[in-house]
Amino acid sequence: MPAEVPHTSPAADDVALIITRTIRAPRALVWKAWTDPVHLREWWCPTPWTTEVRAFDLRPGGAFHTILRGPDGGMSDNPGAFLEIVEGERLVWTLALVDEWRPADAPWMPLTAYITLADAPDGGTHYTARVLHPNAAVRRQHEEMGFFDGWNTCITQLEAYAAELSA
Numbered sequence: 001m002p003a004e005v006p007h008t009s010p011a012a013d014d015v016a017l018i019i020t021r022t023i024r025a026p027r028a029l030v031w032k033a034w035t036d037p038v039h040l041r042e043w044w045c046p047t048p049w050t051t052e053v054r055a056f057d058l059r060p061g062g063a064f065h066t067i068l069r070g071p072d073g074g075m076s077d078n079p080g081a082f083l084e085i086v087e088g089e090r091l092v093w094t095l096a097l098v099d100e101w102r103p104a105d106a107p108w109m110p111l112t113a114y115i116t117l118a119d120a121p122d123g124g125t126h127y128t129a130r131v132l133h134p135n136a137a138v139r140r141q142h143e144e145m146g147f148f149d150g151w152n153t154c155i156t157q158l159e160a161y162a163a164e165l166s167a
Contacts (some may be wrong), residue, residue, distance in 0.1 A: 014136045017147050020128045021155055025162035027117050027125040028042060031088045033162040034115065043157035044068075045076075046150055055099070060084055063099035083112070091115040096134075109142060110134050125162075127155065 005012040023030055029047035035088040037056035044051040045068040060082060068076040081099055084092040094112040100103050129151060133139040 015133045015139050017131045017133075017139060017143055017151075018128065019148065019155065020126070021149055021152075022120045022122070023035055023125040023127045023155065023159040023162065024122075025125060025159055025165075026123060027088060027119050029156065029162040029165045030125045031125065032165055033158055034091055035085075038164070039161065040066075043161040044154060045152040048073075054079075057099065058082060058085060061101050062097065064093045065098075076108070077109075080107075089117055110138065111142065115130070129155070 009103065033043065034046070035058055037053040039052050040056070042052040044066060048071045050069050052067040053065070054067060055065035062082045063079070064082050067078065078095055079098050080093055080095040081097045081101065082091070082093050083097075083160040084090060092112065092114050094110075095107040095144045096104055096110045096112060104110070110133065112132045114128070114132075116128045118126040120126045131142070131147070131151075133142060
């Protein structure tokens with residue numbers, strides 16, 4: 001029997017950017033907002049940018065492709081793939097691979113994101129986004145691009161959106 005692959009590595013601190021927050025919405029609704037492309041497009045990038053969901057095949061190896069568009073004509077094309085789905089608890093996706101585990105053709109920002117959800121004592125959701133990069137230089141580049149501001153804005157939008165959803 002093969003050994004279980006760990007979800008972290010000793011060097012992860014050099015390559016990881018992590019946000020942990022408590023979201024004031026039930027975990028089931030946060031999961032629903034994350035795993036339904038109709039909902040995802042409503043909160044996935046900081047407004048006034050918009051999200052187009054090109055592919056959303058929620059299974060390991062399934063395509064996850066979004067295009068973000070800014071009011072000034074800017075665009076971010078993000079083809080990727082889902083790696084792991086644990087219903088209601090964990091969603092892992094990457095921009096380093098595309099559908100059916102094919103290597104991505106030069107992703108602009110190679111990363112793998114681990115989104116974990118757990119019940120918070122107040123009925124909300126303990127939310128962690130752990131984003132791994134191939135090396136410390138790419139991690140720094142992502143941070144300098146505004147990772148914390150951008151991802152926290154999206155999480156705030158997710159919180160508001162999920163709180164308005166019905167189960």
